[in-house]
């Protein structure tokens with residue numbers, strides 16, 4: 348299998364870390380994002396040692412557009428051609444009923460799960476279009492299909508991710524002859 352350069356957001360734990368391990372097992376080189384540098388370093392050390400793959404750490408808050416742009420610009424030339432973007436960074440806060448929820452918490456959830464996902468796509472996909480190849484994997488959730496009590500804003504965010512995937516599919520054909528494929532493991 349051809350070695351790909353894979354950028355995973357939220358790779359310091361959970362599903363993102365699991366994705367990193369899976370890509371590493373298959374010999375791909377990884378750019379790992381998250382905010383917890385200590386955890387990212389631990390993942391990097393483990394993957395390099397176990398699978399002999401190259402790992403580049405790119406710690407930044409995905410909600411911070413300027414930081415995201417600066418981080419991508421800071422990549423060495425040989426790491427800039429990203430083949431796969433895994434938009435995984437995401438979170439849910441609390442299980443409040445909607446009429447009792449916190450607007451500040453909602454900002455964090457929406458900014459991370461939706462706005463940052465769109466911003467990362469906007470930053471990375473132009474290079475894929477230019478190179479005529481690339482994949483974007485957006486981490487959805489069954490919550491985007493089936494709302495649960497207390498899930499209010501999280502469910503709305505994941506429904507937005509699902510809608511975005513469908514739009515991107517529609518655009519992909521026109522952009523680069525179906526080479527850009529949007530996949531959502533949860534939908």
Ligand SMILES: NC(=O)c1ccc[n+]([C@@H]2O[C@H](COP(=O)([O-])OP(=O)(O)OC[C@H]3O[C@@H](n4cnc5c(N)ncnc54)[C@H](OP(=O)(O)O)[C@@H]3O)[C@@H](O)[C@H]2O)c1
Nearest residue numbers: 357358359360361362381382383408409435436437486488
């Ligand atoms: N767990 C589930 O049952 C489940 C089910 C369906 C979908 N999902 C989705 O899967 C994705 C990962 O969830 P998870 O369960 O693996 O959660 P998790 O274990 O809490 O991991 C979340 C990851 O996202 C990163 N992250 C959060 N906010 C960030 C920010 N502002 N900037 C950069 N990185 C950020 C965290 O890293 P730092 O703390 O280092 O920043 C961490 O690496 C999410 O999109 C979630 O909605 C999860």
